[in-house]
Amino acid sequence: xxxxxxxxGAAEVEQLVEREYAYGFVTDIETEVVPPGLSEDVIRxxxxxxxxxxxxxxxxxxxxxxxxxxTEPNWAKVSYPQIDYDAISYYAAPKSAVADxxxxxxxxxxxxxxxxxxxxIPLVEQQRLAGVAVDAVFDSVSVATTFKEKLAELxxxxxSFSEAVKEHPELVRKYLGTVVPHTDNFFASLNSAVFSDGxxxxxxxxxxxxxxxxxxxxxxxxxxxxxxxxxxxxDEGSYVSYLxxxxxxxxxxxxLHAAVVELVALEDARIKYSTVQNWYPxxxxxxxGIYNFVTKRGKCAGARSHISWTQVETGSAITWKYPSCILLxxxxxxxxxxxxxxxxxxxADTGTKMIHIGRNTKSTIISKGISAGHGQNTYRGxxxxxxxxxxxRNFSQCDSLLIGPDSGAHxxxxxxxxxxxxxxxxxxxxxxxxxxxxxxxxxRGIDPEEAVSLIVNGxxxxxxxxxxxxxxxxxQKLLGVxxxxxxx
Amino acid sequence: xxxxxxxSGLHVEVEGREILRGLDLEVPLGETHAVMGPNxxxxxxxxxxxxxxxxxxxxxxxxxxxxxxxxxLEPEERARKGVFLAFQYPxxxxxxxxxxxxxxxxxxxxxxxxxxxxxxxxxxxLMRDRVKLLDFDEDLIRRPVNEGFSGGEKKRNEILxxxxxxxxxxxxxETDSGLDIDALRIVAEGVNRMRSPExxxxxxxHYQRLLNHIVPDRVHVLQDxxxxxSGGSDLALRLEAEGYTKxxxxxx
Ligand SMILES: Nc1ncnc2c1ncn2[C@@H]1O[C@H](COP(=O)(O)OP(=O)(O)OP(=O)(O)O)[C@@H](O)[C@H]1O
Ligand SMILES: [Mg+2]
Numbered sequence: 001x002x003x004x005x006x007x008x009g010a011a012e013v014e015q016l017v018e019r020e021y022a023y024g025f026v027t028d029i030e031t032e033v034v035p036p037g038l039s040e041d042v043i044r045x046x047x048x049x050x051x052x053x054x055x056x057x058x059x060x061x062x063x064x065x066x067x068x069x070x071t072e073p074n075w076a077k078v079s080y081p082q083i084d085y086d087a088i089s090y091y092a093a094p095k096s097a098v099a100d101x102x103x104x105x106x107x108x109x110x111x112x113x114x115x116x117x118x119x120x121i122p123l124v125e126q127q128r129l130a131g132v133a134v135d136a137v138f139d140s141v142s143v144a145t146t147f148k149e150k151l152a153e154l155x156x157x158x159x160s161f162s163e164a165v166k167e168h169p170e171l172v173r174k175y176l177g178t179v180v181p182h183t184d185n186f187f188a189s190l191n192s193a194v195f196s197d198g199x200x201x202x203x204x205x206x207x208x209x210x211x212x213x214x215x216x217x218x219x220x221x222x223x224x225x226x227x228x229x230x231x232x233x234x235d236e237g238s239y240v241s242y243l244x245x246x247x248x249x250x251x252x253x254x255x256l257h258a259a260v261v262e263l264v265a266l267e268d269a270r271i272k273y274s275t276v277q278n279w280y281p282x283x284x285x286x287x288x289g290i291y292n293f294v295t296k297r298g299k300c301a302g303a304r305s306h307i308s309w310t311q312v313e314t315g316s317a318i319t320w321k322y323p324s325c326i327l328l329x330x331x332x333x334x335x336x337x338x339x340x341x342x343x344x345x346x347x348a349d350t351g352t353k354m355i356h357i358g359r360n361t362k363s364t365i366i367s368k369g370i371s372a373g374h375g376q377n378t379y380r381g382x383x384x385x386x387x388x389x390x391x392x393r394n395f396s397q398c399d400s401l402l403i404g405p406d407s408g409a410h411x412x413x414x415x416x417x418x419x420x421x422x423x424x425x426x427x428x429x430x431x432x433x434x435x436x437x438x439x440x441x442x443x444r445g446i447d448p449e450e451a452v453s454l455i456v457n458g459x460x461x462x463x464x465x466x467x468x469x470x471x472x473x474x475x476q477k478l479l480g481v482x483x484x485x486x487x488x
Numbered sequence: 489x490x491x492x493x494x495x496s497g498l499h500v501e502v503e504g505r506e507i508l509r510g511l512d513l514e515v516p517l518g519e520t521h522a523v524m525g526p527n528x529x530x531x532x533x534x535x536x537x538x539x540x541x542x543x544x545x546x547x548x549x550x551x552x553x554x555x556x557x558x559x560x561l562e563p564e565e566r567a568r569k570g571v572f573l574a575f576q577y578p579x580x581x582x583x584x585x586x587x588x589x590x591x592x593x594x595x596x597x598x599x600x601x602x603x604x605x606x607x608x609x610x611x612x613x614l615m616r617d618r619v620k621l622l623d624f625d626e627d628l629i630r631r632p633v634n635e636g637f638s639g640g641e642k643k644r645n646e647i648l649x650x651x652x653x654x655x656x657x658x659x660x661x662e663t664d665s666g667l668d669i670d671a672l673r674i675v676a677e678g679v680n681r682m683r684s685p686e687x688x689x690x691x692x693x694h695y696q697r698l699l700n701h702i703v704p705d706r707v708h709v710l711q712d713x714x715x716x717x718s719g720g721s722d723l724a725l726r727l728e729a730e731g732y733t734k735x736x737x738x739x740x
Contacts, residue, residue, distance in 0.1 A: 431582075435542070440579040442563040443539050443572075444649065445600070446595035454592065458583030458632060 021280055024250030027115045027220050031139065032098065034091040040064065043193055046091050049098075050162050053169060061190030065181035070186045076349035077378040077410055078318050080254070080291065088256055090194045092139040092221035108144050112136075119247060121216045123376035125150075132243075132470065133158055135215045137228060140196030148209065156240075157202040158213050161229055164200035171202055175233055179262035179299045179326070182329065187258040187320075188295040191227045195260065198228035203238040203269075212241050212468055217259075219248035219279070219290070232262070234269035236302065241272040243471055246315070248280040252288045254317060259294045265330065267302030272310070274467050275323075276475050279315035286345025286374075289317025296323035300332035300358075309352065310334035310466040312475040317346060322380065322461075324353035326391075327361035334363040339460040341479060342375030342407075351381035351412075356392035356422070365396040368460045370479075371407035382414040385422040392422045400430040401459045403452070431459075453480030490555045492517040492657055492688045493538070497549035500530075500537050500713075507533045509713035510549070515657070518685040522699055523692045523722060525710035526732050531692045532576050534662045534710065538690075539573040540566045553657065567593075567598040569655030574646035574663050576692075581633040586645070587615060588653055589633045597653060618651045622678050639666035647675050651682065658682075659690045665696040676701030696728040 034045060043064055047057040064363050072083070096109035108123060116123050116136055123144045124135055133147035135158065142160030151158050159170060160251065164172050182192035200217040219226050234240050248255065273296075282289025292315075298307035309323035319342075325334025336352035356362035377400065385392045400409030411428050433455050441451035443476035456479050457464065464472050493515040500508035507530045515521050516629055525531055537544045538551060539565040558566055574711070581589065595605040606614070619629060624644060634642050643663050650658055664672055679689065679702050691702060699707070699721060707723040708715045712733060715721065 327715060360685055434579075436579050437581055439539075439541050440575065440581070441589075441593075443567055443575075444539075444589075444594040444653070445564050445567040446593055447564055447596070450592070450596070454589070455581060458581055461583040 003305060009432070019271070023119060023247035023278065024280060025118065026144055026249045027111060029109070029111050029220070030095045031221050032095050033089050033221055033224060034152050037086045038088070038090060038194065042090055046194060046196060049091065050165065052165055055173065056165060059182060060193050062155070063189045067184050067186065067193055070187050070189060076320050076380070077355070077376065077412075078262070078347040078349050080318055080347075083256060083291065085190075088118035088225070089224040089248065090227065091196055093141040093223040094138060094143065097141050097143045097157045097232070098137065098336060103142055105146065112138060112143050112277065115218065115220075116216070119216065119218065121245075125461040132212045132214055135199045135213075137197050137199070137215060137217045138224065138297070139219060139221050139224060141256065142197045142199070149289070150381045151209070151397055154210070155204040156207060156209050157200065157205035160198055161195075161198040161200050161231065164231075168202070170199070171233065171400050172200070173233065175262070175264055177262075179264060179297045180260050180295050187293040187297060188260050191229060191258050191260045191285045191295070195227045195229040197252070197292060198230040198259070199232075201232040201240060201242060203240045205235045206237045207235075207465070208238065209240040212243055212470065214243040214245065217244065217246040219246075219255060219257065222249075222251060222253065224473070225258065227257075228259045230259070230261040232271060232273070233264045233270045234266065234305075236266045237268040239270045241468055243274040243276070243468065245276045247278050248290055249285075250280050254282075254289060254291050256291045256293070257316075258363045259296075261294070261296040261323075261480075263298030265298065265300050265302065265305035265307050265332075268304045269302060270300060270306040272308050272468075275297070275309075275311040275313070276471060276478065277311065277313045277315050277319070278478060281315045281344065281346050282317040284344050288317065289338045289346070291447055292319045292321065294321040296321065297326065298324070298334070299326045300329050300334060300361075302332070303329040303358070304331045306331050306333040306335075308337070310337040310463065311339070311350075312460075312463070312467070312478065313340040313348060313350060314478050316348075319346075319350050321350045324355070325363065326355045326357065327363065327392075329356045330358040331360045332358055333361070336365045336381075337463040337466045338367045339370065339463045339475075339479070340368070340377055341370040341372075341456070342377045343372040345374050347376045349378040349380055351379045353382040353384065354394060356383075356385040356389035356394070358389060360391045361389055364399070365394070366462055367396075367398045368463055369398070369400045369409050370403070370456055370459065371400070371409050371428075372403035376408045376410075378410040378412060380412045382416065383424060385417040385419050385424075388405060389419050390421050392419060394422075394424045396424075396426045398426075398428045399459070400434045401456065402430065450480075490552075491515055492554060493690070494552040495538075495549070498537070498546065499548035499553065500533060501545045501547050502533065502543060506547070507713055508537070511710070511714055513708060513715055515688045515690055519705040520683060520689040520691060520702065520707045521708060522704040522721075523690060523708050523710050524694065524724065524727055529710050530713045531710055532661055534725040535573055535576075535690075535692060538657075538659055539563055539571060555665050559585075562688045564596070568597050569643030572650055572653055572658045572733055574650055574658065576661040578634050578637075578642040578646055580635045580637075582635050586629045586631055586633050587612075590615070590649060593649070594653060603714055614652060621681070622648055622651065623674050624648050640668060640671050643667055644671060644675060647678050651678055654682075656686065657688050657690070659692070661692045662694065663691075664693050664695060672698065673701060687740075696724045699724045
């Protein structure tokens with residue numbers, strides 16, 4: 001007879017999910033920090049430091065005005081103490097990085113170079129790394145961008161946002177705020193007012209970007225927030241694959257990260273945007289960790305354009321993030337592939353919005369939530385089909401994996417269809433890592449940690465397979481490491 | 489010579505309930521023993537406790553494997569010492585490729601024996617060989633572990649794993665139930681081919697049919713948590729004819 005199922009107890013899980021955060025170190029570097037607090041003066045100061053044109057300062061101030069009249073959203077299934085926006089510093093930069101203007105790769109402060117090396121992101125243009133160009137953002141500034149010249153030969157612009165404002169103001173002005181307006185939501189408006197740095201990408205007509213572009217975000221300074229802004233434009237018939245990674249030191253305080261990412265895909269263009277998010281998640285008891293409130297949206301502006309979001313979210317104390325697609329062009333395609341892992345006291349409320357406007361638009365949503373310990377994981381997604389979107393189609397699949405008795409998974413799908421031809425399919429499942437699965441693996445000689453990692457990676461496979469090869473391995477390891485414990 | 493597996497006076501509780509109550513069993517190296525017994529008598533419990541499953545509390549007696557008391561060893565440690573359990577109910581691991589899983593397992597085992605890990609090429613050729621021997625469907629080795637496998641396919645997959653991992657002690661828990669006639673013959677041949685002076689089998693079954701193919705050196709009857717009778721392979725025939733109640737009455 002089948003033996004009665006035994007579920008994993010809290011103590012067993014605690015051991016299995018106990019994690020070590022490998023990127024929690026602090027770089028000791030002289031940093032210029034603007035005193036905490038938010039006001040028009042602070043915004044003027046940031047804009048001045050970046051030597052910005054008047055139109056951009058005006059835009060920031062407009063956003064600030066909006067933000068002052070807004071209240072923090074509270075519909076997400078996350079709970080955290082009130083954030084004191086006047087206790088945060090909105091700008092921090094290593095002195096060596098800003099002194100005497102932008103640096104060539106050879107002139108980077110050795111301390112910064114070492115930091116990125118430790119993070120596994122060497123800031124050199126080595127043959128071995130020839131497939132990936134990196135923009136390294138440290139607190140509020142970009143400290144280096146590799147392979148810029150090589151990309152420029154093809155007309156591909158890949159640089160820090162600040163540099164783009166100086167060198168390509170017409171492009172920035174044309175597209176900034178066209179996907180995520182400065183009025184969009186509380187965190188997006190805050191970002192629009194105070195954003196410091198981030199990456200800018202423009203791929204010209206018909207160009208297939210020959211390497212992966214990536215940005216590595218590092219928070220270092222304490223009591224500061226990071227507010228980066230990324231803008232990617234793929235012109236007609238072009239293709240680009242972009243990846244971002246992020247880490248932060250281990251601290252008892254919570255730090256705010258409120259980014260905005262805008263993607264624009266013109267006719268026949270394709271953007272593949274991947275994220276491996278590993279901000280400091282806080283300790284076992286939920287002390288410290290990053291509050292990650294991020295607005296990401298892509299516009300499939302042209303016919304047959306295609307945007308895919310792939311995210312592996314393993315870090316942050318709180319994740320509030322809904323990478324979305326506006327499917328404006330006829331026959332355009334939006335995709336969202338997500339793995340969100342919450343352990344200990346982490347909370348994630350993440351999902352997507354697919355807004356079908358053009359005809360024959362298609363969207364796919366694959367979400368895999370993994371909750372361990374006291375982790376809480378919510379998928380929140382919306383599929384909206386406007387009246388003109390004849391023949392729109394969506395497929396959604398939301399699966400949850402629970403590890404241990406105290407974790408939680410929630411699925412909140414919203415569906416809003418105003419065209420009778422639309423075809424929508426939704427599947428959902430919830431499962432648990434059973435003691436039986438663990439024992440099965442262990443009986444074959446596999447360590448319990450390795451077994452959990454194997455099971456988790458199997459569960460997330462459909463999403464991991466969407467990542468560019470180089471990063472799939474990395475993400476797989478991360479899902480393993482995040483659950484690595486001290487069983488033995 | 490000390491037996492490979494030596495269990496004496498074993499008492500085991502599951503969730504506070506005593507399932508094994510003073511069980512004695514010896515399996516010498518190189519021999520194949522069968523265990524038969526009614527539903528719920530404790531056969532799978534015995535199999536799990538040999539493999540070291542958590543939640544099975546040994547309240548008395550001892551399990552020796554290769555002369556060593558293994559009661560305190562973790563399941564993976566026993567596996568690496570050559571203990572293999574073919575599950576009565578093999579578990580599904582969604583999304584984990586069967587080949588990948590088995591490669592991870594064999595390399596864990598090899599690592600702990602200070603043997604070099606097998607690279608992808610060597611492993612695949614080993615795998616292909618075993619797949620052919622067992623007439624296993626090639627498609628199944630590329631699918632996730634047991635996910636959506638039929639009952640018989642799962643059982644066959646257990647035997648495939650066994651032939652790849654080459655254990656010293658293989659405990660087969662009702663591997664025959666769910667197999668069609670051809671599959672039963674193939675699985676039995678696979679087991680017979682592996683029988684050697686360096687390897688022992690403990691075959692749990694309800695049916696004499698399997699023992700026609702895998703002729704055991706000894707047959708034990710497990711009832712109410714104890715071995716109540718042991719004999720040669722003819723004991724299985726008698727059980728088939730008379731049933732457990734009568735057989736037990738004889739010993740009582
Ligand atoms: N985890 C458990 N919790 C409670 N009782 C259990 C558990 N595992 C086994 N048992 C009980 O122990 C007894 C022996 O079970 P076991 O699975 O060992 O029997 P079996 O001889 O293998 O039976 P079958 O021939 O049906 O496979 C049964 O009464 C069963 O209900
Ligand atoms: Mg059984």
